[in-house]
Amino acid sequence: MGRGRAPMTSKVFIKLLGLFFLLLAIQALVMEILFHGFVEHVAGATLRSLDREALWAGLIALSVALLLAAWVSLRVSGRLQQVMNFARRIADGDLAARLSETNQDELSPMEAALNRTAERLGQDFAELESSRHELAVMLDSMQEAVVAVTPEGVVRWSNAVMQRIAGMQIKPGRPLIHAVRDPELLSCVRVALERRELCFGRANSLAQGRVFEINAAPLPSGGALLVLHDVTGIEAAQKSRREFVANVSHELRTPLTSIQGYVETLIEDPSPGSETTREFLGIILKNASRMNRLTEDLLALASVESPDYKLSLQPMRASALVKDAIDSLGGLLVDSGIKLQSAGAPEALVMADPDAMTQVFGNLIENSLKYAKEGKRIRVGARELETEIQFTIQDFGPGIAFEHLERIFERFYRVDKARSRESGGTGLGLAIVKHIVQAHGGRIWAESELGNGASFHFTLPLAPVAPSAPRPADAPATTASPVSEAAS
Numbered sequence: 001m002g003r004g005r006a007p008m009t010s011k012v013f014i015k016l017l018g019l020f021f022l023l024l025a026i027q028a029l030v031m032e033i034l035f036h037g038f039v040e041h042v043a044g045a046t047l048r049s050l051d052r053e054a055l056w057a058g059l060i061a062l063s064v065a066l067l068l069a070a071w072v073s074l075r076v077s078g079r080l081q082q083v084m085n086f087a088r089r090i091a092d093g094d095l096a097a098r099l100s101e102t103n104q105d106e107l108s109p110m111e112a113a114l115n116r117t118a119e120r121l122g123q124d125f126a127e128l129e130s131s132r133h134e135l136a137v138m139l140d141s142m143q144e145a146v147v148a149v150t151p152e153g154v155v156r157w158s159n160a161v162m163q164r165i166a167g168m169q170i171k172p173g174r175p176l177i178h179a180v181r182d183p184e185l186l187s188c189v190r191v192a193l194e195r196r197e198l199c200f201g202r203a204n205s206l207a208q209g210r211v212f213e214i215n216a217a218p219l220p221s222g223g224a225l226l227v228l229h230d231v232t233g234i235e236a237a238q239k240s241r242r243e244f245v246a247n248v249s250h251e252l253r254t255p256l257t258s259i260q261g262y263v264e265t266l267i268e269d270p271s272p273g274s275e276t277t278r279e280f281l282g283i284i285l286k287n288a289s290r291m292n293r294l295t296e297d298l299l300a301l302a303s304v305e306s307p308d309y310k311l312s313l314q315p316m317r318a319s320a321l322v323k324d325a326i327d328s329l330g331g332l333l334v335d336s337g338i339k340l341q342s343a344g345a346p347e348a349l350v351m352a353d354p355d356a357m358t359q360v361f362g363n364l365i366e367n368s369l370k371y372a373k374e375g376k377r378i379r380v381g382a383r384e385l386e387t388e389i390q391f392t393i394q395d396f397g398p399g400i401a402f403e404h405l406e407r408i409f410e411r412f413y414r415v416d417k418a419r420s421r422e423s424g425g426t427g428l429g430l431a432i433v434k435h436i437v438q439a440h441g442g443r444i445w446a447e448s449e450l451g452n453g454a455s456f457h458f459t460l461p462l463a464p465v466a467p468s469a470p471r472p473a474d475a476p477a478t479t480a481s482p483v484s485e486a487a488s
Contacts (some may be wrong), residue, residue: 034082046115078433086114093120126486143342145212145228148219149176156223165228167209182206185226188216192224203228247412247427251294255287301411302357304435311353311439315463318382318389319345321352325380338369343392344382349463350389356436363429364393364456371454373399388442388459395455408446409434433458 021456049062082099089097095118099111145162147170149155155174163170168452170179170463185206188199200281201214212228235412262280270399272280322345330340361380368378379394407413412427437444 012346035379043119044129046059068161083111083114086118090118090121097124143230145216145226145230146227147176147226149189149193149224149438151222153177153193155179155190157215162228165210180206185212185214185228189226192226193214203329209273225371246296249295251412251427252291255290258287259284278394294428297432299431301428302441304432309435309439311356313351313353313440314354315349316354316357318391318460319347319385321345321350321357321361322380322382324358324390325365328358329362329365336369337376339377340365341377341379343394345382346384346389348384348389350460352440352460356440359431360436360458363433367429367456368393368395368397368454371395384462385459388461390457390459393456394453396453399450399452399455400446401450402448405446409444 007159026394037123053297062113097118098115133304143161145159145161145165147155147158153168153176155172157172158170166179170176172437176189180186182203182205184201185203188201191199194219198218199214199216201216206212206228210232211229212246213231215227215228215229217225262284266277266280267274322342326340326342365378367378376394380392381394382389382391385392404413409430411431428475434444441461442459444456444458446456447453
């Protein structure tokens with residue numbers, strides 16, 4: 001910079017010095033012309049006239065010099081004004097501003113250097129803007145909520161996830177304490193800002209029904225960065241796992257305790273009677289069978305919940321599925337006095353796994369059998385919708401209260417715990433049915449009114465129509481896995 005400035009200064013100095021000598025030459029020339037004319041035409045002039053003419057000659061020469069100096073000054077000041085305007089536009093953020101380089105003089109190198117500087121600043125700013133945009137897109141695409149605050153606790157920036165959680169309350173320039181009210185989150189922010197330390201916490205009141213892990217870190221330039229990870233699903237899964245383990249433990253503890261008690265009684269009695277022995281062994285066998293059913297249902301549930309669960313789908317007639325369910329399960333109702341009736345079904349084809357459908361109908365019919373004794377009948381039917389077939393298993397018992405309908409397909413959920421255990425239910429049957437139906441691409445739900453029985457509905461998608469479609473199976477396989485008890 002110093003080397004470039006010295007030659008330019010020398011050039012300006014030489015130019016001004018040349019201008020000075022030019023003015024002297026002009027003055028000498030004017031004086032020569034005036035005095036030469038005066039000597040020729042006014043030879044007898046007095047000394048006073050000479051003084052007056054010399055004064056006029058000096059004034060004329062000075063006027064010419066002033067005009068030239070003014071022209072040079074205006075030209076230089078105009079160029080400097082352009083430079084000042086250029087600098088002002090750059091300061092205001094107009095990085096597209098440029099100086100014209102039409103004049104090739106002493107200021108041209110400076111103007112060229114300023115133009116190169118502006119161009120470099122524009123490139124750097126464009127790169128920074130591109131990087132900022134990419135960072136914003138990346139942060140907006142994150143599943144975590146991110147918010148940056150200033151050392152004063154004012155929101156500097158937040159990504160789209162945080163804006164969805166906090167709504168319109170959170171925006172740049174607004175204090176964070178006015179946007180969120182969770183005490184744990186605000187406490188972590190204070191630790192990061194005041195102590196300059198990492199802080200971890202858990203926010204439970206930031207959004208209703210959701211739980212967030214908080215990670216607050218101080219920024220090197222001041223302020224803090226907060227990252228919120230939604231762990232609601234993880235919390236729900238852990239709670240479900242704990243409840244599942246507790247339910248399984250409870251379901252196993254009851255028969256095991258019974259078995260243990262009767263076995264100890266038989267061992268302690270040196271000569272138990274045959275009637276007593278037979279009675280105790282029958283109770284032991286009943287509880288062992290209950291444990292066996294629970295184990296089988298746990299294995300079945302684990303199978304249908306597994307990502308590796310596969311179905312052998314094939315086109316089947318809806319009427320054939322209903323008929324097979326009634327024929328294969330009607331024997332279970334012989335001693336109960338309850339009739340298993342058909343409510344009709346269309347001949348349309350559905351995509352179904354025969355063995356899985358036998359398990360679905362078996363679980364639903366056995367579930368209805370527990371509550372159908374008052375109505376003395378169970379109806380099984382189907383009807384065609386636009387893109388699917390809706391199957392219905394209906395009983396005419398006491399019905400199910402409304403508050404139970406949403407949870408009835410959960411594992412181990414029972415409407416009447418005493419009756420379910422009395423009938424040997426494991427509480428997993430309806431959960432197994434739900435997963436099998438969903439694996440077929442269908443839906444399942446229950447409808448009921450107290451005193452008017454209950455209806456369980458599920459759907460299966462219609463089979464695609466193709467000219468070379470395989471011949472439908474009119475009689476699905478009857479060999480299936482053992483029928484599981486239902487959850488109600």
